[in-house]
Amino acid sequence: MDWITTVDHKKIAILYLWAGGLFFGIGGIEAILIRIQLIKPMNTFLDAQTFNELITMHGTTMIFLGVMPVIFALMNAVIPLQIGARDVAFPFLNSLGFWTFLFGGLLLNLSWVMGGAPDAGWTAYTPLSGKGYSPSHGVDFYTIGLQIAGLGTLIGGINFLATIITMRAPGMSFMRMPMFAWATFITSAIILFAFPAVTVGLVLLTFDRILDANFFNVDGGGNPVLWQHIFWIFGHPEVYILILPAFGIISEVIPTFSRKRLFGYSSMVFATILIAFLGFMVWAHHMFTTGLGPVANALFSVSTMLIAVPTGIKIFNWLFTMWGGQVRFTTPNLFAAGFIPTFTMGGVTGVMLASAPADFQFHDTYFVVAHFHYVIVGGLVLGLFAGLHYWWPKMFGRMLSESLGKWTFWTFIIGFHLTFFVQHFLGLMGMQRRVFTYLPNQQFDTLNLVSTVGAFLMGVGMIIFLVNVFLTSRRPADAPEDPWEDGRTLEWTIPSPPPEYNFKQTPLVRGLDAFWKEKMAGHKAMTPAEPIGPIHMPSATILPFLMSVGIFIAGLGFMFSRDEFSSSMMSFLFNNYIVTALGLLITFGSMLMRSLFDDHGWHIEPEELEGGEQR
Amino acid sequence: MTTAHAEAADGTLPHEPEKATLEGRNKVLAFWLFLGGEAVLFGTLFATFLALRNQTNEGPSAAELFHLPLVAAATFLLLVSSLTSVFAIQAMHRGNVAQLRNWLVVTVLLGLAFLILEIYEFSVYIRHEEFGMTTSAFSSAFYTLVGFHGAHVAFGILWISVLIGQLLYKGLTVVTAPKIYVSAMYWHFIDVVWVFIFTVVYLLGKVG
Ligand code: HEM
Ligand SMILES: [Cu+2]
Numbered sequence: 001m002d003w004i005t006t007v008d009h010k011k012i013a014i015l016y017l018w019a020g021g022l023f024f025g026i027g028g029i030e031a032i033l034i035r036i037q038l039i040k041p042m043n044t045f046l047d048a049q050t051f052n053e054l055i056t057m058h059g060t061t062m063i064f065l066g067v068m069p070v071i072f073a074l075m076n077a078v079i080p081l082q083i084g085a086r087d088v089a090f091p092f093l094n095s096l097g098f099w100t101f102l103f104g105g106l107l108l109n110l111s112w113v114m115g116g117a118p119d120a121g122w123t124a125y126t127p128l129s130g131k132g133y134s135p136s137h138g139v140d141f142y143t144i145g146l147q148i149a150g151l152g153t154l155i156g157g158i159n160f161l162a163t164i165i166t167m168r169a170p171g172m173s174f175m176r177m178p179m180f181a182w183a184t185f186i187t188s189a190i191i192l193f194a195f196p197a198v199t200v201g202l203v204l205l206t207f208d209r210i211l212d213a214n215f216f217n218v219d220g221g222g223n224p225v226l227w228q229h230i231f232w233i234f235g236h237p238e239v240y241i242l243i244l245p246a247f248g249i250i251s252e253v254i255p256t257f258s259r260k261r262l263f264g265y266s267s268m269v270f271a272t273i274l275i276a277f278l279g280f281m282v283w284a285h286h287m288f289t290t291g292l293g294p295v296a297n298a299l300f301s302v303s304t305m306l307i308a309v310p311t312g313i314k315i316f317n318w319l320f321t322m323w324g325g326q327v328r329f330t331t332p333n334l335f336a337a338g339f340i341p342t343f344t345m346g347g348v349t350g351v352m353l354a355s356a357p358a359d360f361q362f363h364d365t366y367f368v369v370a371h372f373h374y375v376i377v378g379g380l381v382l383g384l385f386a387g388l389h390y391w392w393p394k395m396f397g398r399m400l401s402e403s404l405g406k407w408t409f410w411t412f413i414i415g416f417h418l419t420f421f422v423q424h425f426l427g428l429m430g431m432q433r434r435v436f437t438y439l440p441n442q443q444f445d446t447l448n449l450v451s452t453v454g455a456f457l458m459g460v461g462m463i464i465f466l467v468n469v470f471l472t473s474r475r476p477a478d479a480p481e482d483p484w485e486d487g488r489t490l491e492w493t494i495p496s497p498p499p500e501y502n503f504k505q506t507p508l509v510r511g512l513d514a515f516w517k518e519k520m521a522g523h524k525a526m527t528p529a530e531p532i533g534p535i536h537m538p539s540a541t542i543l544p545f546l547m548s549v550g551i552f553i554a555g556l557g558f559m560f561s562r563d564e565f566s567s568s569m570m571s572f573l574f575n576n577y578i579v580t581a582l583g584l585l586i587t588f589g590s591m592l593m594r595s596l597f598d599d600h601g602w603h604i605e606p607e608e609l610e611g612g613e614q615r
Numbered sequence: 616m617t618t619a620h621a622e623a624a625d626g627t628l629p630h631e632p633e634k635a636t637l638e639g640r641n642k643v644l645a646f647w648l649f650l651g652g653e654a655v656l657f658g659t660l661f662a663t664f665l666a667l668r669n670q671t672n673e674g675p676s677a678a679e680l681f682h683l684p685l686v687a688a689a690t691f692l693l694l695v696s697s698l699t700s701v702f703a704i705q706a707m708h709r710g711n712v713a714q715l716r717n718w719l720v721v722t723v724l725l726g727l728a729f730l731i732l733e734i735y736e737f738s739v740y741i742r743h744e745e746f747g748m749t750t751s752a753f754s755s756a757f758y759t760l761v762g763f764h765g766a767h768v769a770f771g772i773l774w775i776s777v778l779i780g781q782l783l784y785k786g787l788t789v790v791t792a793p794k795i796y797v798s799a800m801y802w803h804f805i806d807v808v809w810v811f812i813f814t815v816v817y818l819l820g821k822v823g
Contacts, residue, residue: 207755208755222667
C-alpha cells in the first residue's frame with residue numbers, strides 16, 4: 001500500500017527500477033526465443049507469425065518499457081540529490097507518470113494472452129500495421145498501450161524540466177550542474193518535443209484501425225509514407241532520449257574513478273545541446289529507400305553525419321579525463337570503460353548507414369540490427385549497468401558485490417560482442433532482418449550459431465547481476481555516505497539511502513563538482529545555505545494510481561468497442577462505449593478529487609531531524 | 616517548500632497571487648512547458664492535414680463544404696472568450712473575487728456557445744453532405760484536427776467550471792490562484808490554435 005501511494009521520488013525510482021527490470025526480463029526472454037529460432041537454417045522452433053510477434057514485442061518492449069524506466073529510475077533516484085533539492089517539482093505528477101507508464105506497459109503485454117501480440121514490427125509501418133495485414137487486436141494493443149505509457153513519459157519529462165529549472169540549490173548555476181543533470185535536462189526537453197508527435201501518430205493509426213479512418217489507407221486517399229515521417233520524427237530523437245542519459249552517467253563515473261574533473265566540461269554541455277538539436281533534423285535517414293529523391297537524401301545524409309562531430313568531442317573528452325588520472329577499475333568504471341569503444345563502433349556503422357547510396361545496400365539487413373544493438377545495448381545498456389552499480393549504494397544503502405559485478409561485466413560484454421559483431425557480416429552477406437528463417441549453405445549458418453551462443457552468454461551475465469542484487473539485499477544496509485570515497489557531487493554528501501527529505505539543510509554550492517570542491521578546501525561537509533527549520537513534505541496519495549487504472553480501463557473499452565461478443569451483456573457494455581466511459585469517469589473523478597481536496601502536506605520538525613537522521 | 620501554503624500574515628493576497636509560492640511558480644512554468652508539447656501535437660496534426668487536404672476520394676472537398684459565416688461566428692465567440700479570460704485575470708490581480716468569478720462564467724458560456732456551433736457544423740456535414748470520418752483521407756484529417764481542438768475546448772469548459780466551483784467554495788488563495796492563471800493560459804492557447812485552424816483549414820480550403 002505504501003508503494004502504491006508514495007510520492008517520494010526515491011521510492012518512485014525503485015518502482016521504476018522494478019517495473020523496468022520486469023519488462024527488461026520479458027524482452028530478454030523474447031530475444032532468446034528469437035535467437036533460438038535463428039540458431040540453424042530452416043528451423044521450425046517457431047512459426048512465422050509467432051516470430052513476427054516476438055520481434056515486434058522485443059523491440060517495443062525493450063525500447064519503451066525496458067530501458068526507458070531504468071533511465072527514469074536513475075533520474076528519479078539521483079537528480080534531486082545532485083541539484084541539492086528536497087524533492088521534485090511535482091511529486092504527485094511523478095507518481096502519476098509512473099503509474100500510467102506501468103499500466104500502459106501491462107496493457108501492451110496483455111496482448112500475449114488476449115488473442116495475439118502486435119506483429120507489424122516495432123516501427124508499425126503502414127500498411128503492414130493496418131487492418132488489412134494485421135486483422136487481430138495486436139496492433140491495437142500496440143497503439144493504445146504505447147499511448148498510455150507515452151503519457152507517463154511525457155509527464156516525467158515535464159517534471160524533470162521544471163525540477164531542474166526551479167529547484168537547484170543556491171549557487172548551483174546551470175554551468176555548475178553535474179553532467180547527468182544536464183543530460184536529464186536535455187533528454188526531458190527532447191521528450192517534450194518528440195513524444196507529442198508519436199502521440200498523434202498513434203492516434204491516427206488507432207483511428208484508421210478502430211474508426212475506419214483513411215490516414216494511411218491508400219484506397220481512401222491516405223498516405224502510408226506519412227506514418228514513416230511521423231514515426232521517425234519522433235523515433236530518431238527517441239534514440240537520443242536513450243543515449244544522452246548514458247552519456248551523462250559515463251560523465252559522472254569516469255571523473256569519480258579517475259580522481260579528475262571531467263575534461264572539457266563546457267564543451268560537453270554544448271555537445272549535448274547540439275546533439276539534441278541535430279537529432280530533430282535527421283529523421284529521414286531511416287527513409288532513404290522510401291523514394292524521397294536524391295536531394296532530400298543528400299540533405300539528410302549530410303545532416304546525419306554532422307552528429308558525429310559533437311559525439312566525437314564527447315568520446316575524446318572521456319579519454320582525456322582518464323588520461324593521467326588515478327584510474328580505479330571498479331565495476332561501474334569497467335562498464336564505463338567498456339562503453340567507450342563499444343559505443344564508438346556503433347557510431348562508426350551509423351556513419352556508414354548515413355551514406356544514402358550505401359544504405360541502399362545495408363537497409364533491412366542484419367547490418368542495421370548490428371548497428372542499433374551496438375548503440376543501444378553496447379551504449380545505453382552498458383551505461384545503465386555503470387549507473388546502477390555506481391548509485392546502487394545510494395539508492396539502497398548497500399554496496400553490490402565487486403567480484404560478482406566484474407563477472408557480470410565480462411560475461412555480458414563478451415556475450416554482447418559475440419552476438420552482434422558477427423551480425424555485421426551477416427548483413428553484408430545479405431541476410432535480411434525480420435525473416436523467421438534462412439536457407440542452408442548461404443554461409444549464414446555458423447555466424448548465426450555464434451550469435452545465438454553470444455546471446456545466451458549475455459543472459460548469463462544478466463543472471464549473475466540478478467544474483468548479485470539478491471545476495472546484496474540480504475546483507476545489512478551499511479553503505480557510508482560516500483562509498484566510493486571519491487564522490488564529487490552532492491548526492492554523496494547525505495546518508496545512503498537518503499532520508500525522506502534528502503537534505504537536512506539545503507547545501508550552498510561553490511563550484512562545479514560541489515562536494516569535491518569542499519573536500520579540496522579541507523571540509524568534510526557542505527556549508528548549509530539555510531538554518532535548520534521545519535521541512536514541508538507532500539502527502540502520499542492513491543489518486544495517481546486510480547487515474548491510471550481509469551485510463552487503462554478506458555483503453556481496453558475503446559479497443560474492443562467494435563467487437564462481436566458471444567455474451568450480449570459484454571456487447572452491450574463494450575459496443576456502447578460504457579466501459580470506456582466508466583474508465584474515463586474514474587480518471588476524471590480522481591482529477592476532480594485532486595482539485596477539490598487540497599494536499600496541505602505535512603512538516604518534519606527540526607527536533608525530529610536532529611536524532612532521526614544519524615546512523 | 617516551507618512557505619508553500621503560507622498566506623500573507625494579514626490575510627490579504629499579494630498582487631500576483633499565482634506567483635506567490637514556489638508551487639505556484641512551478642505550476643506556471645510547467646504549464647508553459649506543457650503548452651510547448653501541445654504545440655508539437657497540434658503541429659503534427661496540422662502537418663497531417665496539409666498533407667491530406669486534397670485527398671477527397673470523390674467525397675466533398677473543402678470548397679464545397681465549408682460555410683464561412685458560421686465559422687466566422689464561432690471564431691468571434693472564441694476570440695471574445697479569450698478577452699473575457701484576460702478580464703478575469705485582471706480582476707484576480709485586483710483581488711476582486713466577484714468580478715473574477717463573473718468573467719470566468721462569461722468565458723465558459725462563450726466557450727460553450729462555440730462548442731455548440733461546432734457540433735452543429737459537424738452534424739450538418741455528416742447528415743446532409745455525407746461527409747464522415749470514413750469518407751476520405753481529407754475527412755479523417757479534418758475531423759481529427761478540428762475535433763481535437765473541440766475536445767480541448769470541452770476539457771477547458773469542464774476545467775474552468777470546476778475552478779469556478781472551487782473559487783466559490785475556497786475563495787481566492789495562493790493555492791487556487793495559480794490554477795486559475797494556468798487555465799487562462801490554456802484558454803489563450805486553444806484560441807491561438809483556432810486562429811490557425813481558421814486560416815489553414817477554412818480560409819485556405821475556400822480559396823486555395
Ligand atoms: C539479450 C540481448 C538481446 C538480443 C539477443 C537481441 C536480439 C535481437 C535480434 C535477433 C533482433 C532481430 C530481429 C529481426 O529483425 O529479425 C533484434 C531486434 C531488435 N532489438 Fe534486440 N536483442 C537484445 C537486446 C536488445 C535491447 C536491450 C534493445 C533496446 C534497448 C533491443 C532493441 C531491439 C530493436 C529496437 C530491434 C528491432 C526490432 C524490429 O526490427 O522489429 N534489443 N534483437
Ligand atoms: Cu535515426
